[in-house]
Amino acid sequence: MNIVDRIQELKGEKDISILAHNYQPPAVQDIADFLGDSLDLCYRAQELEETTILFAGVRFMAESALILNPEKTVLLPDMDAYCPMASMLTPDILDEKKRKHPDAAVVLYGNTTARAKARADVICTSANAAHIVNSLDEDVVLFGPDKNLRYWTQKQTDKTLIPVPDHGYCYVHNSLIRPEDILYLRDRYPRAEVLVHPECVPQVQEVADHVLSTNGMLAHARRTSADEFIIGTEKELCYRLRKELPNKRFYEIETAVCRDMKRVTLQKICHAMEHEESKISLPHDVLESAREPLERMLSLGRG
């Protein structure tokens, strides 16, 4: 039996649903039950009937799935798949900033550790950051860890957003997608619309036609009459875009690859399902404290 058939068999045998992020390798996207961005997958995780969730993504995503579904088993096929940006915001850095700004609300991007989430008032994603910030009573907000998402969100609010940490970033969007990469592709494909992710640097955001989350890019490409797009985010989103919209053309930035997202393979998924290894666990107090800010985000909706 080949590995794909074995994974499909194990889903039924062990009551497992596979959630995969849009940046996962094509072979993993193909065997997922649900594919999406972080926000979409949070909603999906809550709707599942299966007793086990296998999360094909990085650790903070699997942690969020467990925080929202503490009664389920959550598996991460590679326990070393971390988001380097999430590691930039330590509890100590956040606590110090909170001491300096005791009246500020704390809005953290989902790309944070569970311990950081446990100290937040509400979580946001790239799909709903401005909506979440604008829904708060406070006029001053500690916002982190991504400085570029903070820049994009600040443009859509009158509130004061204080970065925490001072310079958090995603190396893929911040450093591997440069303005010159976009301009080069725009020169080659002058009819293409430029869609970029808000984790990109301001200079990239400024040359784009639209700044969108990954699911936002898919939704936009579906509804617009344009049929060519330059995609400024992790390159694997283009696999999903091409599969779902085969009559449109998508041009990726070849170098925009997240190493940690690529740690997940079919072999590791199959192994984790067979042996139910790589179970995510969190201390009880962290699990409990991180739930309220996540649920608050989900109740505020997408905006």
Ligand code: SF4
């Ligand atoms: S693409 Fe960036 S934000 Fe997403 S997991 Fe990789 S390093 Fe983290």
